Amino acid sequence: MTTTSLARYATSHGYMSEKSQKDYIKSAIERGILPQNADSIAEVVSLTAPDDPDEPIQFWQLYSILGKRPIVRIVRDFYTRVYQDEAWFTSVFENVGPMYHHVNTQAAMWIDVMGGGPFYHGAEYRLSLHHTHNALQLMNDKGAQRWSELMRKTLDSPYDFMETDPRIRISINTFLAHFMVKYAREFDFENRSYFGNTNGPYVRG
Ligand code: HEM
Numbered sequence: 001m002t003t004t005s006l007a008r009y010a011t012s013h014g015y016m017s018e019k020s021q022k023d024y025i026k027s028a029i030e031r032g033i034l035p036q037n038a039d040s041i042a043e044v045v046s047l048t049a050p051d052d053p054d055e056p057i058q059f060w061q062l063y064s065i066l067g068k069r070p071i072v073r074i075v076r077d078f079y080t081r082v083y084q085d086e087a088w089f090t091s092v093f094e095n096v097g098p099m100y101h102h103v104n105t106q107a108a109m110w111i112d113v114m115g116g117g118p119f120y121h122g123a124e125y126r127l128s129l130h131h132t133h134n135a136l137q138l139m140n141d142k143g144a145q146r147w148s149e150l151m152r153k154t155l156d157s158p159y160d161f162m163e164t165d166p167r168i169r170i171s172i173n174t175f176l177a178h179f180m181v182k183y184a185r186e187f188d189f190e191n192r193s194y195f196g197n198t199n200g201p202y203v204r205g
């Protein structure tokens with residue numbers, strides 16, 4: 001019998017993936033989502049998504065299933081919505097560059113963090129400076145709410161790659177929630193559960 005593995009794409013760590021993984025594992029242990037020894041569990045730290053449907057997909061394993069194309073598609077669909085939104089929101093992005101600029105930078109960060117290799121040089125330092133200097137007027141409750149609403153609508157689109165496994169959407173939600181919590185703390189706005197279910201407690205099969 002042949003079994004096909006969910007993971008089809010070659011993975012490697014990037015400029016930002018190891019730190020994101022470490023930060024997430026630490027916070028997930030604190031919240032009881034991952035066990036104390038999570039960073040020594042091979043299936044958790046691996047960049048390859050586990051086939052076992054009872055094991056969650058960690059967000060650094062998403063690239064192994066998705067590859068580049070679906071990631072870029074989500075990001076492009078998101079910015080299409082951003083560029084059709086109200087001026088108070090859209091103009092902040094327009095001031096930085098055209099839509100393709102944002103698609104490139106955002107997709108580079110997702111691919112890097114999701115296990116696709118070194119695509120987002122400058123990593124956390126670059127991300128933080130860009131949000132602080134160029135996005136500041138939206139880094140508040142109102143901006144976060146709109147950003148998240150557009151992202152949630154995007155993710156709710158009928159993507160065929162999302163239907164192959166329900167864990168994929170949950171893992172993307174977990175990725176987004178992880179960064180949103182950081183920004184809510186850093187920029188002092190109220191964090192809400194915007195994207196839907198996130199990874200539940202880890203149970204080893
Ligand atoms: C409209 C304004 C800006 C635009 C369009 C922009 C665009 C970019 C782009 C395209 C990159 C990647 C460059 C590459 O791939 O070679 C980058 C990197 C970076 N940007 Fe910006 N940026 C802007 C403003 C800022 C500001 C105000 C700061 C800090 C105060 C900043 C800090 C950085 C840092 C630290 C990097 C990473 C550098 C590296 O890794 O080599 N940027 N920016």
Ligand code: HEM
Pocket residue numbers: 092093096105106109110126127130131134135138139140143144145147148175176179180183
């Ligand atoms: C309050 C919610 C958020 C708002 C209002 C927001 C807004 C923005 C804006 C206006 C920019 C353009 C600034 C620039 O590129 O210089 C930007 C860039 C970016 N944002 Fe956000 N963002 C939010 C949350 C997030 C989250 C949760 C993530 C990660 C999953 C993220 C990842 C990025 C990335 C990767 C860039 C590109 C920066 C670069 O050019 O290197 N943002 N954001």
